[in-house]
Every structure is written in structure tokens, then in C-alpha cells.
Amino acid sequence: MKGIFISIEGPEGAGKTTVIEDLKNYMLRSSADCLFTREPGGIAISEQIRDIILNTKNTSMDGRTEALLYAASRRQHLVEKVLPALNNGRIVICDRFIDSSLAYQGYARGLGIEEVMSINQFAIEGNMPDLTIYLDIEPEIGLARIAMNKSREINRLDLEKLEFHKKVRDGYKTLQNKYNKRIKEVDASKTREEVFQDVLKVFKETLNAKGIII
Ligand code: TMP
Numbered sequence: 001m002k003g004i005f006i007s008i009e010g011p012e013g014a015g016k017t018t019v020i021e022d023l024k025n026y027m028l029r030s031s032a033d034c035l036f037t038r039e040p041g042g043i044a045i046s047e048q049i050r051d052i053i054l055n056t057k058n059t060s061m062d063g064r065t066e067a068l069l070y071a072a073s074r075r076q077h078l079v080e081k082v083l084p085a086l087n088n089g090r091i092v093i094c095d096r097f098i099d100s101s102l103a104y105q106g107y108a109r110g111l112g113i114e115e116v117m118s119i120n121q122f123a124i125e126g127n128m129p130d131l132t133i134y135l136d137i138e139p140e141i142g143l144a145r146i147a148m149n150k151s152r153e154i155n156r157l158d159l160e161k162l163e164f165h166k167k168v169r170d171g172y173k174t175l176q177n178k179y180n181k182r183i184k185e186v187d188a189s190k191t192r193e194e195v196f197q198d199v200l201k202v203f204k205e206t207l208n209a210k211g212i213i214i
Pocket of ligand 1: 012039040070095096097098100101102104105155157158
């Protein structure tokens with residue numbers, strides 16, 4: 001892996017989309033070559049898997065099936081899109097990666113962080129992000145933001161109760177403690193500009209450490 005791999009994580013309504021939009025605009029002014037992509041999806045096969053996972057009709061989906069489908073989608077996206085870009089020396093910014101599975105399926109669904117990690121290791125073969133930016137928000141605030149954003153699609157996981165979303169956040173906090181070198185937390189309850197500046201700070205630190213000045 002010659003490039004730099006960065007994932008952006010957070011519970012529903014943390015503002016990942018907004019941060020990514022701001023980062024895209026910022027990177028337009030930079031000479032560094034950056035690829036923006038998202039999970040679950042980003043390429044045809046993975047988008048199809050995404051449709052199955054997030055379809056609000058699939059209420060009977062078993063938790064392990066869900067975890068395996070996310071891992072399958074991740075695998076295809078990784079080999080078809082992320083790794084080729086990294087091998088070409090690009091910066092890859094991915095909206096969600098393995099930590100979403102660890103927080104949502106491993107912790108909130110109760111499948112176990114280590115169990116979900118092990119099926120994901122099969123899928124990713126050790127290709128972990130160099131940096132993960134975790135946007136932290138209280139679930140009550142996050143869900144209220146979603147309710148106000150009428151243009152956003154409502155998916156099967158959005159329909160989960162507040163308790164589930166609280167566990168997702170606890171899951172992320174657990175991961176942040178465990179992998180504190182890789183996962184950097186940003187307080188997403190601040191203003192758009194403040195959040196972006198905090199994100200930019202950790203983003204630049206990682207790039208600078210690899211000799212890239214933006
Ligand atoms: P999105 O809100 O970023 O579009 O993600 C879609 C949903 O999928 C969101 O509710 C989080 C969930 N998700 C998981 O539960 N596990 C995963 O591994 C990923 C990538 C997403």
C-alpha cells in the first residue's frame with residue numbers, strides 16, 4: 001500500500017456527508033490526488049449488496065447475515081476500488097469501513113467485536129486504515145438532525161430504536177479507546193466550520209507524517 005487510507009466514521013446524523021463535502025472542496029485546491037468513496041457500496045456489486053442490507057422490507061434479516069453481507073460488500077469494494085487507488089499512491093477517503101461493522105454489528109447487535117473483527121479480517125486481509133476520523137454525536141442530537149433532513153433516504157438501520165443508536169455510540173467509544181493511535185475523535189456537535197477545522201487538523205497530521213503537505 002503506497003497511498004494513504006483514511007476512513008470517516010460516526011453514528012447516524014453525525015454529519016459525515018457534510019464533512020466529506022467540505023473535504024472534497026478543500027482538496028480541489030490541493031495538488032494531492034484524492035479518491036472519495038463510500039461503504040456499503042462504491043461499486044456496482046457492493047451497491048447491490050447495500051440494497052439488500054438496507055431494504056426496509058428485510059425486517060427478518062439475521063444479525064450474522066447482516067455482518068457477513070457488510071463484510072462481503074467491503075471485500076469487493078476494497079479489491080475493486082480502494083486497493084488499486086492505494087497502489088497508485090492516491091489518498092483514499094472512505095465514508096465508513098470496518099469500524100462500522102465493529103460498532104453496529106459487533107457491539108450494538110451484540111455479535112461481539114472480536115467475532116466481527118475475525119470475519120472482517122478474512123475480508124480485508126490486514127488492509128486497515130492509516131487514520132480513522134470518528135465524528136462523535138449524542139444519538140438524540142444525531143437522530144433529530146436526520147429527522148430534519150427530509151432529502152435523506154431512510155434505511156433499515158435508521159428504523160432501530162434509540163437504545164440501539166446509544167449502543168452504536170458506546171461501541172465507537174470502546175473502539176476509540178482500544179485503537180486510540182488510529183482512531184481520532186472529533187466532537188461533531190460543534191458548528192460546521194469548527195468540526196471541519198478539527199477534522200482538517202488530524203487529516204493534515206497524518207498526511208504530513210507521510211511526507212505529503214497540503
Ligand atoms: P450510511 O448511513 O453511511 O449510508 O450507512 C448505511 C447504514 O449502514 C448505517 O446505518 C450504518 C450501517 N452500517 C453497518 O451497520 N455496518 C457496516 O459495516 C457499515 C459499512 C454500515
